[in-house]
Amino acid sequence: MVAHLISLKLLLLANGLRRNVWQAVGLGIATLYGFGLVTACAVGLAALRFADAATAETALVLGGSALVAVWALAPIAVAGVDLTLDPARFAPYPIPRGQLLAGHALAALIGVPGLCTALVLAATTLTWTRGLAPFAASVAGAALALGLCVVVSRLVASLASELAASRRFRDGSSLVLLVPLVLLAPLVSLALPALSDVAALGGAAEVLVWTPLGAAFSAPADAAQGLGATAAAKLAIAAASLALAAWAWSGTLGRALVRPSSGGRARAARGGRDGLGLFALVPATAAGAVAARSLVYWVRDPRYGGGLIVVPLLPVVLYAASLGQDGGGGPLAGPFALSGPLVAFVLAWSISADVSYDSTAFAGHLAAGVRGRDDRWGRALALLAFGLPVTLVVTAVPFAVAGEWATFPAVLGLAVGVLLSGTGLSSVVSARYAVAVPLPGESPFKKPAGNMGLTMAVQCGGMVLLCVLAAPEVALTVLALATGEPAYGWASLAVGTVLGAALLAGGAALGGRVLDARGPELYASLVRVA
Amino acid sequence: MSGLVPPSAASAPSPAAVPSAALSLRGLVKAFGGKPAVSGISLDVPVGSLYGLVGPNGAGKTTTLSIATGLLRPDAGTAHVFGVDVWGDPLAAKRLMGVLPDGVRLFDRLTGAQLITYAALLHGLDRRTAVERTHELLEAFGLADAAATLVVDYSAGMAKKAALAASLVHAPRLLVLDEPFESVDPVSAANIRGILADFVAGGGSVIVSSHVMDLVQRMCDHVAVVAAGCILAAGTVDEVRAGSTLEERFVELVGGPGRTEGLTWLRT
Incomplete structure (x- = not known):
C-alpha cells in the first residue's frame, strides 16, 4: 500500500508534466534552485565539521529549528496545501489507517522541497563525523527531524483545510480566524532586532534545544561532549513530539475519511423576501x-x-x-x-x-x-x-x-x-x-x-x-x-x-x-x- | 422503411444549411489533441420540433451541442440558428437560443432568484421583465420556496431546474439542452417534460441529448443517433426506430456486447 501511494504520486506528477509544458518548466527551475541551495548547505555543514561542538550546535539548532518551523507554517503561509493525494479520495477503499499514514508521509517527500530537506538533513551527519556516538546520534536526529517536518506540515495542512472547508469558516466573517496567523509576521519583525546580536542567538538556541523544534539537532553535540544521557533525553523529546504529531494527524485523517466532503444545511441568503438582494x-x-x-x-x-x-x-x-x-x-x-x-x-x-x-x-x-x-x-x-x-x-x-x-x-x-x-x-x-x-x-x-x-x-x-x-x-x-x-x-x-x-x-x-x-x-x- | 440505411433518406440533410430550420448543422468536425470527437456531423432541427440526440457516452453529443451554441469553436463546419451563422454573428445567434450545458458549474453562490435574474439581465432584459419572469419561472419549476436559498445548497435536481429556468428567461426560440434529465427525480422530470411540451406547442423548438431511450421515444418527434462522432440514423422517431423500440434499434445501430460473458467470479 505504501509503495502504491508513492507510485501514485509519481504517476500523477509525470502525467501532470505530460499534460503541460509550463509545469515542466516550473519544476525544472525549482529543481535547479533547490539543488543549488542543498549544495550550499552541504558545504556549510561539512565546514562545521571542523568547528568546536558548541558553535556547531548553535548553528545547527537555529537552522534546524527554522527548517522545522518553515515546514509547519508553509501550508498556511504559502496558502497552498498540496492535496494531490487528498485523504478524502481514499475514503472508499479499505486501507488500514497506519498504512495510509505511512504512505502519505513518504509521498509528501516526493517533490523538490521534500527531496531537498531530506538531502540537507542527511548532510547534517557530515558535521558529526567526529566519533561513533555523535555520528549515530546525528543519524537518529536527522531521521526524527525529517519525520517531524513532514508530519507536522501534514498535520497543519489538514487542520487548515478542515477549518477552511467547514461552513462556519466559509462565511466570510470567520476568516478573522486567520488574523493571528498573519500577525505572526509583525511579531517576528519586532523580535528580529533582539535576535541580531550573537549572545541573544546563543540564548535562543539554549531554549530551542529543549523544544521539539531543536532537540533533534542538539543531541549529536551532547554526544560529542560525552553527555550520553542528555543526548538520549533530547532524542526522546524529538521522538515523543513526532509520535504526538503523528497521532494528531492520524486523528484528522480519520475525520477526513468519514466526512469526505463537508455538506451543509441549506440556508437562506440575506436577500430579502424575494432573494434578489443586490x-x-x-x-x-x-x-x-x-x-x-x-x-x-x-x-x-x-x-x-x-x-x-x-x-x-x-x-x-x-x-x-x-x-x-x-x-x-x-x-x-x-x-x-x-x-x-x-x-x-x-x-x-x-x-x-x-x-x-x-x-x-x-x-x-x-x-x-x-x-x-x-x-x-x-x-x-x-x-x-x-x-x-x-x-x-x-x-x-x-x-x-x-x-x-x-x-x-x-x-x-x-x-x-x-x-x-x-x-x-x-x-x-x-x-x-x-x-x-x-x-x-x-x-x-x-x-x-x-x-x-x-x-x-x-x-x-x-x-x-x-x-x-x-x-x-x-x-x-x-x-x-x-x-x-x-x-x-x-x-x-x-x-x-x-x-x-x-x-x-x-x-x-x-x-x-x-x-x-x-x-x-x-x-x-x-x-x-x- | 428507410431507417435500415442510415441516415434515413427521408431526412438526409441537403448539402447547404437550411435557413428555415431552427438549427442547421453542416459538416461539424472537432478533434481534441488529435483525437476526433466529432467527425462530420450534419443535422437539421425543424422549427417546432422536439429533437432528441441519443448516443453512448463519448459519442460526441456534448461536443456537437457546444459547437451549436457557440461555446466551442469547430475545426470545420457551420452551425446556423434560424439562418443566423452561430460563428459568424454569435451575439445575434445567442439571443435566439436558450442553452443548458451539461457538467458545467453555475454561479452557485447566488440564490435561485438571483441566478435567473442574472441570466435575464445578461441577456439585456429590463429589470421589471426580468423580475416578473424570474418569479413566474420559479413558480413553474416549483422552486418558489427556495428562491432565497443559495444554489450551492440545492439538490442536483433543483440546480438543474434552476439552470433550465435561467436558460428560458429571455424567451428563446430554440432550446439546446444537454442531458436535462440527468440526476432529476421522476416528479421533476415530468415537470420539465410538461414545460418543454408547452414550449413546443407555443412554437418553440428544442434539441435535447439524453441516454434515456424510453424518454426520447415518448417525448421527441425527431431523433438522431450519434456514435463515435458520426450520425448513424436521423429522422422522425418512427422512421428511425423502424418498427422496434428505440432502445432495441439503438443497440442494434451502435453495436457492442449485448450480453455479458465472463465475470463468473461475480456469481456468488
Missing part, C-alpha cells in the same frame, strides 16, 4: 448584473474574501516593521507610509484571475452572448466600488497616525494610480489567461490543480508590467518625498487619477476585445482545469 439595486444592464454578481461573490466566496483579509492587516504589519527600524524618523519614515499603494496593488491584482475563479460557470456569460466590455467593466466596477474607499482610508491611516499630511497627496496619487491602472491590467490578464486557482467551493488553501508554471509567469509578468504602467506616479511620489515640494505631490495625485482612469478604460476595452475574440478558447482552457 440585483434589485444595480443598473439593469449586463455590466450592472456582472458587477452585482461579483460583489455577491466578494462577500460569499471565501476565495475572494480570503484575499481581502490582508488589507486591514497590511498597515499593522508595516507599522510594526517601521517600529523595528532604528533611526527614529517617525511613522512615515518606513514602509508604513506606503500602506495605501500596497493595498491598492493587492486589490487591483485580486481580479487578475477572475474568470479562472468562475471556472466553467463562465459558460453562462458565453452562452448569453455577453459583450466582452460589459463583462470587464462589471468586474472592475465591483472591485472599485469598495476598493476606492478602502484605498483612500488605508492611505490616510499612516498620515493620521503621524499627524502630518504634507506628503499625503503624493502617496494618494500613487495609490489611486496603482489601483486604477492595476485594475485595467487585471482586466486584460483575466480575459487572456486561465490560471491555476482553487475551484469554486474548494478551500482557499487548496493548492490548485493546473499549470503552475504559466500561473507564475503571468503573475511575475503582470507585476513587472504594473510597475511600468505606474512609473510616472512612482517618479512623482519619489520626487515629492525627496524634495518636500508640494507641487510634485499634487502632480502625482493628478497623474494618478487621470492616467489611471485612462489605463483602466484602455484595459477594459482591450480585455473586452480579447474576450470577444477568444471567449470560446478561454472557456475551453477553463474546462480543461475543471
Whole structure:
C-alpha cells in the first residue's frame, strides 16, 4: 500500500508534466534552485565539521529549528496545501489507517522541497563525523527531524483545510480566524532586532534545544561532549513530539475519511423576501448584473474574501516593521507610509484571475452572448466600488497616525494610480489567461490543480508590467518625498487619477476585445482545469 | 422503411444549411489533441420540433451541442440558428437560443432568484421583465420556496431546474439542452417534460441529448443517433426506430456486447 501511494504520486506528477509544458518548466527551475541551495548547505555543514561542538550546535539548532518551523507554517503561509493525494479520495477503499499514514508521509517527500530537506538533513551527519556516538546520534536526529517536518506540515495542512472547508469558516466573517496567523509576521519583525546580536542567538538556541523544534539537532553535540544521557533525553523529546504529531494527524485523517466532503444545511441568503438582494439595486444592464454578481461573490466566496483579509492587516504589519527600524524618523519614515499603494496593488491584482475563479460557470456569460466590455467593466466596477474607499482610508491611516499630511497627496496619487491602472491590467490578464486557482467551493488553501508554471509567469509578468504602467506616479511620489515640494505631490495625485482612469478604460476595452475574440478558447482552457 | 440505411433518406440533410430550420448543422468536425470527437456531423432541427440526440457516452453529443451554441469553436463546419451563422454573428445567434450545458458549474453562490435574474439581465432584459419572469419561472419549476436559498445548497435536481429556468428567461426560440434529465427525480422530470411540451406547442423548438431511450421515444418527434462522432440514423422517431423500440434499434445501430460473458467470479 505504501509503495502504491508513492507510485501514485509519481504517476500523477509525470502525467501532470505530460499534460503541460509550463509545469515542466516550473519544476525544472525549482529543481535547479533547490539543488543549488542543498549544495550550499552541504558545504556549510561539512565546514562545521571542523568547528568546536558548541558553535556547531548553535548553528545547527537555529537552522534546524527554522527548517522545522518553515515546514509547519508553509501550508498556511504559502496558502497552498498540496492535496494531490487528498485523504478524502481514499475514503472508499479499505486501507488500514497506519498504512495510509505511512504512505502519505513518504509521498509528501516526493517533490523538490521534500527531496531537498531530506538531502540537507542527511548532510547534517557530515558535521558529526567526529566519533561513533555523535555520528549515530546525528543519524537518529536527522531521521526524527525529517519525520517531524513532514508530519507536522501534514498535520497543519489538514487542520487548515478542515477549518477552511467547514461552513462556519466559509462565511466570510470567520476568516478573522486567520488574523493571528498573519500577525505572526509583525511579531517576528519586532523580535528580529533582539535576535541580531550573537549572545541573544546563543540564548535562543539554549531554549530551542529543549523544544521539539531543536532537540533533534542538539543531541549529536551532547554526544560529542560525552553527555550520553542528555543526548538520549533530547532524542526522546524529538521522538515523543513526532509520535504526538503523528497521532494528531492520524486523528484528522480519520475525520477526513468519514466526512469526505463537508455538506451543509441549506440556508437562506440575506436577500430579502424575494432573494434578489443586490440585483434589485444595480443598473439593469449586463455590466450592472456582472458587477452585482461579483460583489455577491466578494462577500460569499471565501476565495475572494480570503484575499481581502490582508488589507486591514497590511498597515499593522508595516507599522510594526517601521517600529523595528532604528533611526527614529517617525511613522512615515518606513514602509508604513506606503500602506495605501500596497493595498491598492493587492486589490487591483485580486481580479487578475477572475474568470479562472468562475471556472466553467463562465459558460453562462458565453452562452448569453455577453459583450466582452460589459463583462470587464462589471468586474472592475465591483472591485472599485469598495476598493476606492478602502484605498483612500488605508492611505490616510499612516498620515493620521503621524499627524502630518504634507506628503499625503503624493502617496494618494500613487495609490489611486496603482489601483486604477492595476485594475485595467487585471482586466486584460483575466480575459487572456486561465490560471491555476482553487475551484469554486474548494478551500482557499487548496493548492490548485493546473499549470503552475504559466500561473507564475503571468503573475511575475503582470507585476513587472504594473510597475511600468505606474512609473510616472512612482517618479512623482519619489520626487515629492525627496524634495518636500508640494507641487510634485499634487502632480502625482493628478497623474494618478487621470492616467489611471485612462489605463483602466484602455484595459477594459482591450480585455473586452480579447474576450470577444477568444471567449470560446478561454472557456475551453477553463474546462480543461475543471 | 428507410431507417435500415442510415441516415434515413427521408431526412438526409441537403448539402447547404437550411435557413428555415431552427438549427442547421453542416459538416461539424472537432478533434481534441488529435483525437476526433466529432467527425462530420450534419443535422437539421425543424422549427417546432422536439429533437432528441441519443448516443453512448463519448459519442460526441456534448461536443456537437457546444459547437451549436457557440461555446466551442469547430475545426470545420457551420452551425446556423434560424439562418443566423452561430460563428459568424454569435451575439445575434445567442439571443435566439436558450442553452443548458451539461457538467458545467453555475454561479452557485447566488440564490435561485438571483441566478435567473442574472441570466435575464445578461441577456439585456429590463429589470421589471426580468423580475416578473424570474418569479413566474420559479413558480413553474416549483422552486418558489427556495428562491432565497443559495444554489450551492440545492439538490442536483433543483440546480438543474434552476439552470433550465435561467436558460428560458429571455424567451428563446430554440432550446439546446444537454442531458436535462440527468440526476432529476421522476416528479421533476415530468415537470420539465410538461414545460418543454408547452414550449413546443407555443412554437418553440428544442434539441435535447439524453441516454434515456424510453424518454426520447415518448417525448421527441425527431431523433438522431450519434456514435463515435458520426450520425448513424436521423429522422422522425418512427422512421428511425423502424418498427422496434428505440432502445432495441439503438443497440442494434451502435453495436457492442449485448450480453455479458465472463465475470463468473461475480456469481456468488
